[in-house]
Amino acid sequence: MRKKVLLAVALFGVVALLAGCTEVDQEITNESTGIWNQYFVYPLSWLITYTAEMFGEDYGLSIVLVTVLIRLVLLPLNIKQLRSSKAMQAIQPQLQEIREKYSSKDAKTQQKLQQETMELFQKNGVNPLAGCLPVIVQMPILIAFYHAIMRTAEIKEHSFLWFQLGEVDYILPILAAAFTFLQQKIMMAGTSSTQNQMMPQMTMMLYMMPVMIGVAAFFFPSALALYWVVGNLFMVAQTLLVRNPMMAKDAQSGGNKK
Template sequence: MRKKLLVLIGLIGLVLFLSGCTEIDQEITAESDGIWNKYFVYPLSWVIVKVAEFFHADYGYGLSIVIVTLIIRLILLPLNIKQLKSSKAMQQIQPELQKIREKYSSKDQQTQQKLQQETMELFQKNGVNPLAGCLPIIVQMPILIAFYHAIMRTGALDGHHFLWFQLDQPDPYYILPVLTAGFTFLQQKLMMAGTTTQQNSMMPQMTMMLYIMPFMIGIFAIFFPSALALYWVVGNIFMVLQTLLIKNPMMRNNDAATGGTKK
């Protein structure tokens, strides 16, 4: 599992690099060169500006970020549902997976082949695809990073206010960073809801991300423009509601299937 986490982090880093993170200080325009700028970043920037202009008010750009964030999250909803189902399935088979690992703990080639064989049989028996949980994340990353670029590189956002903050400046009261970290933690916690202590101990990377991810995003939000922190807050609130609406019925269905004997 640790190797899978490292591979996932590496893929995310590769996406960040290929998406042109070095251009973050360059304003996006219709004349910006490159496939990334023309077909990913600029269209999102254009939508943000047009939605803001519809409201004809100083707060229009902040409201536009909220609306466009919700639209993007709704578009990505099917992928997120797939990710939640895959995560739930992996959690359910962790005890059996641990037994197989203990059975074939030897590092010789023959034993490792048997380990892989029985692991794949377990996955097939329960209809689990170990890559299904990673694929939605990989697919979403270019879209979410493009929106991040659109917010950071749209000059029209400069000087506009929304609620108590200025969009192109960090939140002076640190309210957005706290909200960002808090809702990120809550979303991660909800993802782990319904799992036992034993299951969590078998997936240490999830426990690690539970604390590291909120801390990192909260620190970034302190120094980044409030427009980006607003995007994170709205997106995380949506993810919390999505997890509550999707995962809770999944847990109830699982309890009903097992006759309510889960302890």
């Protein structure tokens, strides 16, 4: 878990540094230079603008459709994350036994702990880094979305439903936090209290992620908050459609074994 957190923090730092190399108030065009502008910000700005023009310059609807498109592209990674998370939850009792067996902090014991842990992961097809993949991929997309919104005048000047896309809204952050919490809660559904106690990081993320996203959304343009709301709502539907059949299949397999 610590390695995954450090990896995510390190990647965020690299992406933030890359994003910081360009001015947010500098308009993005097809003549903008730099890897960040040419391969991240401008393509996303162009896609949002092109989609909006197809629907009568409705930039809010365009952001909704582009968000769904991005989530569909990331769907294989998210499914892999769900499967890895479910497998990790299933092996928690065995993992706890190994930790208790090698509780000593000397180098030799810790080496044995890591060896048996990796053997347990391989035996059950668990990839501890699989949960990082969607986060790693989404970081540059999220920052590019922010730049595309801030540096494309047409987006900031249009409204959608009750809010102005370029200004802060006070309802969307609440919705973003609520859907984030719901998605995390659904992912934890079906796990026992013992399993949850063995994975305190999941319980921590259940409450931390909604708060972080909700608070951040209060300081960003509502277009970015709209991206969060639609993306998290998509994740709720995805979790229900993917996780429930997986649980039913496992329950059926367990019944056949009996």
